Amino acid sequence: MNPIVIVGTGLAGYNTARELRKLDREVPLVIVSADAAGFYSKPMLSNALAAGKTAHQLVIKAAAAMREELRATLIERTSVAALDAATHRIRADARDIAYSKLVLALGADPIRLALAGDGAGAVMSVNDLDDYARFRAGIGAGRRVAVLGAGLIGCEFANDLALAGYSVDVADIADQPLARLLPPGLADAMRDALAAAGVRWHLGKRAAALNKRGAALLLCFDDGTEIETDSVLSAVGLAPRTSLARIAGLAVNRGIVVDRFLRSSDPDIYALGDCAEVDRQVLPFVMPIMHASRALACTLTGKDKAVAYPAMPVVVKTPALPTVVCAPAPGASGSWQIETLEGGAAARYVDGAGRLLGFALTGAACAMKNRLLTEMPPARPD
Numbered sequence: 118m119n120p121i122v123i124v125g126t127g128l129a130g131y132n133t134a135r136e137l138r139k140l141d142r143e144v145p146l147v148i149v150s151a152d153a154a155g156f157y158s159k160p161m162l163s164n165a166l167a168a169g170k171t172a173h174q175l176v177i178k179a180a181a182a183m184r185e186e187l188r189a190t191l192i193e194r195t196s197v198a199a200l201d202a203a204t205h206r207i208r209a210d211a212r213d214i215a216y217s218k219l220v221l222a223l224g225a226d227p228i229r230l231a232l233a234g235d236g237a238g239a240v241m242s243v244n245d246l247d248d249y250a251r252f253r254a255g256i257g258a259g260r261r262v263a264v265l266g267a268g269l270i271g272c273e274f275a276n277d278l279a280l281a282g283y284s285v286d287v288a289d290i291a292d293q294p295l296a297r298l299l300p301p302g303l304a305d306a307m308r309d310a311l312a313a314a315g316v317r318w319h320l321g322k323r324a325a326a327l328n329k330r331g332a333a334l335l336l337c338f339d340d341g342t343e344i345e346t347d348s349v350l351s352a353v354g355l356a357p358r359t360s361l362a363r364i365a366g367l368a369v370n371r372g373i374v375v376d377r378f379l380r381s382s383d384p385d386i387y388a389l390g391d392c393a394e395v396d397r398q399v400l401p402f403v404m405p406i407m408h409a410s411r412a413l414a415c416t417l418t419g420k421d422k423a424v425a426y427p428a429m430p431v432v433v434k435t436p437a438l439p440t441v442v443c444a445p446a447p448g449a450s451g452s453w454q455i456e457t458l459e460g461g462a463a464a465r466y467v468d469g470a471g472r473l474l475g476f477a478l479t480g481a482a483c484a485m486k487n488r489l490l491t492e493m494p495p496a497r498p499d
């Protein structure tokens with residue numbers, strides 16, 4: 118019998134393998150990864166600098182130990198370049214690997230801004246351990262770093278860099294940080310808290326060019342203003358890795374299109390995690406991956422199970438202003454009601470009947486998370 122093959126050893130690939138092994142200790146399993154296949158928690162990447170952690174120290178379990186734990190053939194540092202759905206085979210460097218069922222857990226690529234200038238090639242992004250190792254080495258000690266993007270990852274890096282002693286500028290075309298997650302009142306509090314931690318904001322500005330100026334870099338905005346810095350970190354978003362699936366003829370939209378069973382347009386190919394668009398949603402966060410991998414493991418062992426998402430809060434790891442967001446579902450219709458509390462604020466997103474559809478909490482109000490979760494609508498049934 119051909120093995121189940123998983124491509125990718127991020128949280129999606131490894132959690133699927135772990136959940137599968139809870140249900141079936143014997144089914145042959147092959148895991149292929151373009152990286153070194155150490156198990157790590159990606160969210161740690163944006164608060165590891167201040168803690169003084171190297172990339173090596175972030176590895177929770179090395180590839181050899183994962184191979185043993187999962188009773189799998191683990192092929193690391195090997196890219197899958199082609200997939201043939203008709204013959205059930207993938208091409209991984211020089212090898213041809215046959216599969217019975219294939220799981221694509223390919224993650225996403227950092228989006229690169231189209232910047233002009235002779236310094237544009239110096240822009241870094243951090244989306245895996247190798248990136249983090251390069252970034253840590255590239256920024257030197259206690260120098261200037263400009264962060265492009267004031268979303269979750271940009272704000273977390275800004276706070277971490279400031280705590281680690283760097284001089285930090287953050288730029289975004291939006292007028293507020295965390296523009297897609299927080300209502301304006303809470304976003305203002307995040308802006309002020311990070312400013313108090315040393316972050317200089319350049320909001321409502323579009324980065325246009327990065328030029329070399331001696332050993333430094335000059336970041337130029339489209340309003341004619343500029344700032345000098347030593348390094349630039351881009352955190353402007355991620356694009357699901359879809360090219361392998363697209364070339365193989367699978368349905369692809371923003372991500373690899375799968376249904377609630379994580380099944381693609383080919384009945385023996387599944388996808389989850391940052392590369393996947395599950396039932397029209399791309400949810401590049403840890404909790405959706407945990408729910409999806411549990412459901413997928415059941416399906417892979419012959420008991421079809423649809424993923425059902427409960428309310429899934431995301432913790433924004435900004436010690437300057439601890440924040441938790443439980444975003445309303447896409448298309449939800451309601452309005453924000455903001456309450457200022459001692460040492461924080463609570464924003465509730467409610468519909469016309471007063472039902473809670475989402476929330477955002479800052480500071481001391483984060484303690485309300487568990488209570489508000491009980492008020493949220495239950496997971497959509499399987």
Ligand SMILES: Cc1cc2nc3c(=O)[nH]c(=O)nc-3n(C[C@H](O)[C@H](O)[C@H](O)COP(=O)(O)OP(=O)(O)OC[C@H]3O[C@@H](n4cnc5c(N)ncnc54)[C@H](O)[C@@H]3O)c2cc1C
Pocket residue numbers: 124125126127128129130149150151152159160161162163195196197198222223224225243244245270358361389390391392400401402403404406431432433434
């Ligand atoms: C800095 C940062 C902080 C974050 N913080 C949070 C947080 O606080 N909370 C939260 O919920 N989420 C957070 N996230 C998001 C969360 O970490 C991701 O959603 C999750 O880790 C994605 O896991 P994944 O397995 O889908 O992708 P990845 O971890 O990117 O794994 C993809 C895997 O596929 C492999 N691969 C890709 N292409 C190929 C190929 N062709 N052949 C072979 N292998 C291939 C890669 O080598 C890798 O092993 C954060 C993300 C970042 C970048």
